[in-house]
Amino acid sequence: MSVNKPWTLKSIAKELGVSNATVSNAFNRPDQLSEKRRNEILASCKKLGYSGPNKAAQSLRKGKFNIVALVLPDSVEYMVTDPVASKFVKGVASVLEKNNVNLLLFSGTSDNINSVSDFVDGFICYGSPRNTELIEQLRVTNKKVVTADFDIDRKASISIDDENAAFDIAKLAIRSSDDNIAILGLRLLNSDVTCRVYDAPNFDIHCSIAHQRLIGYQRAINDAKATLQDDRVWNIPESNHHFAAIAVKEALTSIPRPNVLLCMSDLIALSALQEISALGLNIPNDIRVVGFDGIDEAQRSTPPLTTVHQNSEEKGSKAAELFITKANHAEQIPYHLIQGKTC
Amino acid sequence: MSVNKPWTLKSIAKELGVSNATVSNAFNRPDQLSEKRRNEILASCKKLGYSGPNKAAQSLRKGKFNIVALVLPDSVEYMVTDPVASKFVKGVASVLEKNNVNLLLFSGTSDNINSVSDFVDGFICYGSPRNTELIEQLRVTNKKVVTADFDIDRKASISIDDENAAFDIAKLAIRSSDDNIAILGLRLLNSDVTCRVYDAPNFDIHCSIAHQRLIGYQRAINDAKATLQDDRVWNIPESNHHFAAIAVKEALTSIPRPNVLLCMSDLIALSALQEISALGLNIPNDIRVVGFDGIDEAQRSTPPLTTVHQNSEEKGSKAAELFITKANHAEQIPYHLIQGKTC
């Protein structure tokens, strides 16, 4: 056999003078042959440079690929930019690695999961993908699907209790029925610009965490007998300073100026702190601000942010575990409030 | 045909009453049949719910997978934590996406590329992987390999001129032959603890960027007729505050105290700024500090860091382009100095 031609199961079997079933069994089904025979074969293969059955062929045959596609909410850029998403990915990766499953990054802006679904065992979907057609595709695929921070029918999912978390943190921020409240929402609309949200009940994505958080805020507002003016909800398309600053500026320059800012992410809240300082206003005396997520950076800001902490890494590892164990239930993990100095 | 059984090329061909080659051609080789016939077939397939040839089988047959494995220097965690690595990934992802190639994350701590090499078209390797056995495996694989920030034989590679960049920035920092210089190196040794490096020439990895930067620093030191004491080089295993702070503290408490700190990453330099402030020392009067990388954060520090800027995202996109175009030359991209206020 030419040294350049890579070995195949067949060719190595012939070389060793055994049947190909035997070689296959040596690698895949130890119980089908004696320990001794197996070790001999494996040793010979190693010596000859055959590193085991071809994975692609094996996958085609078995219908098992050991790859899972991580469907990101947005482009890959988003994942590496957003600290919350990063932690999630880290959690997913650690569990998959332990199970010898490979991780394929799949952009939420792609137009079809078909391009990969033939060679992955399934999907872990983190948040609602920007291209909403993917949701429908994920709904109908017969591959395993686990969602995080949003739901698709009765597929396995992992999240926190966003509504109650939002309620709790908003209760902390709202002190009087006279408070002037503004909500800086994250992806409340399926839009890619910062804008106000006038028709609160009419969302594109009803199952989104943004929606749930909004309900929680609203409940806290009602609970405090305060009111939310209908031009005081903003939509921010991505959790970053660029888009957040626009909304924050609009909010701070609107009359009457809000004295409570409910932010759907810490990054948004941090932008708010920055703008508020720039205006020479005092936190929390003039304005109280609360965030959401509990990223490390938020505890190092001045003043440290009052926010909801959720363990994104755990969320990621749980998502991967749900995938591996083929679970199909919805799971929630706990959150807790971090009492900073911004309210 | 049962509605539940997914279509195959064969079954759909039979259903449509055409040969399977025709269906295959309709999807893959438009020139092999009339426009009209092709459209008819594609339309029928769509109507019946056949979304095209199975990718796994197609890949096995063609030997083309449209997946590239990105070999990370360390675990996935590293990638999402390090701002420089993040940018690189972003650059890679954007180009691959444009070419309909999927990105598989491959940890630099894995023990064998064999686990994936049967179903990827090749590897993009970012920096020297923590498990150095992978280097040898990448060297001998017959799959396409592109390396970034380090070299494997004559495979395609992308980097900056690390030696000259280090020389340039060090020249900025060193002002007199009396300067007391300390070097805070990044991965100079294949160790996972922070420690001093005594035998400068004896590196595990001779082709590493750390090595090249060290040579550049050394050249600048010689050029300034200054000297580097042999206990003034530190090895930091990962570019983060935890490991960096240890080295910084050791350096700052050694006698005579260094007045020039050459740091092999901005994150290390930022840690240094923090520790120096904590000691009540003045930058740059008491100590001058220079970094490497030019991350955004370094410009927002007080004082803003003097450093080398390299475009990591471009490095990533170039790496992907080298892969896509099957190039096999070494390429360098430019760097430039950022004159901050730390020296």
Add this chain to the structure above:
DNA sequence: CTGTTAGCGCATTCAC
């Protein structure tokens, strides 16, 4: 332009 056929590399049956 169309249909037939022989693999891509493997795992699983079934008889031996």
Add this chain to the structure above:
DNA sequence: GTGAATGCGCTAACAG
């Protein structure tokens, strides 16, 4: 324990 046969789903070559 072994070896031959079948097919996972597809593409390329070739004949028509």
